[in-house]
Amino acid sequence: MEKKFLKGNEAVAEAAILAGCRFFAGYPITPQNEIPEYMARRMPQVGGVFLQGESETASVCMVYGAAAMGKLAMTSSSGPGISLKAEGISTLAGAQLPAVIVNVMRGGPGLGTIQAAQSDYLHATKAMGHGGFRVLVLAPSTVQEAIDLTYKAFGLAVKYQNPAVVLMDGWIGSMMEPVTLPEAKEPVKNAYTGWGTRYYNPSGTDVDVVTSCLLEPDRQELLNIHFGEMYETWARDEVMAEEYMLGDAEYVIVAYGTAARAARTAIGSLREKGVKAGMLRPISLYPFPYDALKRLDKSRVRCILDTEMTLPVQMKDDIRLGVTDAIPVHSCGRSGGVVLTNEDIEDALLRIIEEEGK
Amino acid sequence: MEKKITIAGFGGQGVMAIGQMLGYASCKAGGNALFLPKYGPEQRGGTANCTVTLADVEIGAPESRYVDTLIALNQPSLERFLGAVRPGGLVLLNSSLCRWTGGREDVKLAEIPADDIAREIGSPKVANIVVIGAYIGLSGVLTERQMLDAIEEKLGKRPELLEMNRLALKRGMESATPRT
Structure with a gap:
């Protein structure tokens, strides 16, 4: 079959529709504008709903409403807009509602720059809002993978009744x-599926309210314990990572998304120079592939190079949890939307090797 | 095979269209391609640029420090990106709007009066197709047939339009002779 030549943002939007998503609410922000633009055109064609909210907060709350009524729903934004959606994302998690959130990251805190960067690793993997909840975070490194992971994110969101995030950069x-493109799934037919945490009313009524406000400490604690147990099953069942030329690697680059593509090219060139370089590419950033790092042969691997399109790098703590102090972890990156090239990575690793030799 | 090409010019010269058409054609011919447009404040009235990678292997880095080819459609683009061409690489410049002023002895140079040729054909709009013709003629990465298939599909099959595009591509291919 002839392949289609698609733009990442549009491909993500089409993948959502193929996964059965029939509700999208968003608010414009570069560099993700093609997602709502595509949805505005496409959703009416498939009997779905597109809404541009009056703000980011409103759009994520609309997604909450749609999910509470049993629809597969999605919103997308970029860093600053995702911050504004934080309340809604926390509420979705608290109410145990599935939804997919796409963050096409910007370059830095505040409004940052619109060029490609990976500024939101910590935000996405540690706390996308208040309350101590977690979301599944998937990070594509090609347009094909952006399609596949968006498609998968809906399945995971429904499976765990929890928001899932697709984290990508502007490139x-x-x-x-x-x-x-994957095969089209039938959208959920029921107007109401029974998703979500129920309101606890001690006096007992037949009013059914989906909420994250449980009122009773005992009940909240039970739910929190359930969340903790669920995150542990993610760590067991949902970790995704690619191991690239790790078999004999003495130098291991850890990189995700676009940074991993630059690393792949750098590894080719380093290997030609006789440097045994390889890569571990986390695909799920949460749950993080700690075990793949633990499995590295500590007697062979001389160091790890954490490579990211953000400075200071953000993934280093997670890498160190995986390798402890047994392997030194160096870092390399560009930020603010400045291009990270394969030569940057190659130079960084060659410098480290030169230092080692002294 | 993997070729990286930076295409740069004024907004409105069809910079993105050239990049996309090369990508479409490579994809349609069963090859790999990556089209990367650059958006930034420079979009407003200044230069527009994109990088295309054409390959028959998996594509790694979307952007490297050096490219194999620079297609410069105007003077500022030539000045800005000349340093990014790898030694032995190709500089293809639109001599209707752009003059070679030297500065690199280690690259191949091809000058093509794309806008003049387009006017002779009868539409200034096909200047970018002339440029595509020149590039595939010089690099050999895609055949005339493969390029025409993509042009037909993306730019329409209206006979008069198609004929003009066909002619523009052919003239581009014929006009391109590198000088070193």
Whole structure:
């Protein structure tokens, strides 16, 4: 079958529709504008709903409403807009509602820059809002993978009744690559599926309210314990990572998304120079592939190079949890939307090797 | 095979269209391609640029420090990106709007009066197709047939339009002779 040549943001939107998503609410922000633009055109064609909210907060709350009524729903934004959606994302998690949130990251805190960067690793993996909840975070490194992971994110969100996040940078969003689209899934037919945490009313009524406000400490504690147990099952069942030329690697680059593509090219060139480099590419950022790091042969691997499109790097703590102090962890990156090239990574690793030799 | 090409010019010269068409054609011909448009404040009235990677292997880095080819459609683009061409690489410049002023002895140079040729054909709009013709003629990465298939599909099959595009592509291919 001939492949389609699609732009990342549009591919993500189409993948959501193929996964059965029939409700999208969003608010414009670069570099993700093609997602709502595409949804505005496409949703009416498939009997779905597109809404541009009056704000980011309103859009994520609309997604909450749609999810509470049993619809597969999605919203997308970029860093600053995701911050505004934080309340809604926390509420979705608290109410145990499935939804997919796409963050096409910007370059830095505040409004940042609109060029490609990976500024939101910590925000996405540690706390997308208040209350101590977690979301599944998937990070594509090609347009094809952006499609596959968006499609998968809906399945995971429903399976765990929890928001799932697709975390990508502006390059994945704006670049075009040949892709194959997955098969269309039937959208959820029920007007109301019974998703979500119920309101606890001690006096007992037949009013059914989906809420994150449980009022009773005992009941909240039970729910919190359930969340904790669920996150442990994610760590067991949902970790995704790619191991690239790790078999004999003495130098291991850890990189995700676009940074991992640059690393792949750098590894080719380093290998030609006789440097045994390889890569571990986390695909799920939460749950993080700690075990793949633990499995590294400590007698062979001389160091790890954490490579990210953000400074200071954000993934280093997670890498160190995986390798402890047994392997030194260095870092390399560009930020603010400055391009990270394969040569940057190659130079960084060659410098480290030179220092080692002294 | 993997070729990286930076295409740069004024907004409105069809910079993105050239990049996309090369990508479409490579994809349609069963090859790999990555089209990366650059958006930034420079969009407003200044230069527009994109990088395309054409390959028959998996594509890694979307952007590297050096490219194999620079297609410069105007003077500021030539000046800005000349340093990014790898030694031995190709500089293809639109001599209707852009003059070679030297500065690199280690690259191949091809000058093509794309806008003049387009006017001779009868539409200034096909200047970017002339440029595509010149590029595939010089690089050999795609055939005339493969390029025409993509042009037909993306730019329409209206006979008069198609004929003009066909002619523009052919003239581009014929006009491109590198000088070193």
